[in-house]
Amino acid sequence: MNRRDIFKGAALAATLTLGAAPALAQEEYTIGVAIPSATHGFMGGLNFHAREAIARLEETYPQLSFVLATSGDAGKMVNDIEDMVATRGIDALVVLPFESEPLTSPVQAVKEQGIWVTVVDRGLSVPGIEDLYVAGDNTGFGRVAGEYFAENLESGDNVVVLRGIPTTLDNERVDAFTAAIDGSGINVLDMQHGNWNRDDAFNVMQDFLSKYEDIDAVWAADDDMAIGVLEAISQAGRDGEMWVVGGAGMKEIVKRIMDGDPMLPVNVTYPPAQIATAIELTALGLVSATPVSGRFIIGSQRITPENAEQFYFPDSPF
Numbered sequence: 001m002n003r004r005d006i007f008k009g010a011a012l013a014a015t016l017t018l019g020a021a022p023a024l025a026q027e028e029y030t031i032g033v034a035i036p037s038a039t040h041g042f043m044g045g046l047n048f049h050a051r052e053a054i055a056r057l058e059e060t061y062p063q064l065s066f067v068l069a070t071s072g073d074a075g076k077m078v079n080d081i082e083d084m085v086a087t088r089g090i091d092a093l094v095v096l097p098f099e100s101e102p103l104t105s106p107v108q109a110v111k112e113q114g115i116w117v118t119v120v121d122r123g124l125s126v127p128g129i130e131d132l133y134v135a136g137d138n139t140g141f142g143r144v145a146g147e148y149f150a151e152n153l154e155s156g157d158n159v160v161v162l163r164g165i166p167t168t169l170d171n172e173r174v175d176a177f178t179a180a181i182d183g184s185g186i187n188v189l190d191m192q193h194g195n196w197n198r199d200d201a202f203n204v205m206q207d208f209l210s211k212y213e214d215i216d217a218v219w220a221a222d223d224d225m226a227i228g229v230l231e232a233i234s235q236a237g238r239d240g241e242m243w244v245v246g247g248a249g250m251k252e253i254v255k256r257i258m259d260g261d262p263m264l265p266v267n268v269t270y271p272p273a274q275i276a277t278a279i280e281l282t283a284l285g286l287v288s289a290t291p292v293s294g295r296f297i298i299g300s301q302r303i304t305p306e307n308a309e310q311f312y313f314p315d316s317p318f
Helices: 003-010 041-060 074-088 100-112 138-152 168-181 198-211 223-235 251-258 274-287
Strands: 029-036 064-071 092-095 116-120 132-136 158-163 187-193 217-219 243-245 294-298
Touching (some): 029 274, 041 274, 074 092, 092 274, 138 217, 138 243, 158 198, 168 187, 187 198, 223 243, 274 294
Parallel strands (some): 029 064, 029 092, 092 116, 116 132, 132 294, 158 217
């Protein structure tokens, strides 16, 4: 089974409305794609899939051209988008906001100029601006992890949580995780932002370890953060005291689950290839009368030692 087949099967929560597609008034179209830089594993995979999708679509549809911009902060992303509109005359924008709040007004300004807007992964802080929203199931991502904690910890056990960058999707994940463990008696000792970054997560986990003598499990909520967390635990000499659940299906993490690593019992899927889905749907709306407005949500699944082989792709960039 290949990656595409798995994530098609995972798209159980996908819903697309039969709304209007982008206008078909011209024969050639330019699509702007604005995404964060490859600063960590997930974004590395996302950048890979974005470039792969663009190359494939340019070959398939010669009437399409693309402008790809990557940015390491919200300010540069805003400038990139404004430049796409002013100098490249884009007909559609596919954007994965670096952060929700700073990108909301600039993306809304793009929409108000009659340009099709597809938002990916991290939602804007004002709902309904975009024509199409493509993402993993963030509520499901938090819920699936929380259910594992509730099933495998006892009342009175202690956990710590690492959050991502402040975004709507991070809120959705944490709210769903919290709801899933509600009533279980599990104590959440602390929550801090690790920003989906290994180094930040290492520092946060060092702080947790210095403050709390009894930690039974860690929800890292991201595989890059999980690697930073594991390094901090190892350096503190506290291996074996706790287990860690990350997320997104990084191949190194999945391989350790396959091998039965007790520190990494499970993982939760959240595919970086969702950017390819967003670009392809946007392109399809431009070159055809296919309706593509609405929401396309790719469901989250639990990766266990029993099914990990299905999610292990050694040649993947992530």
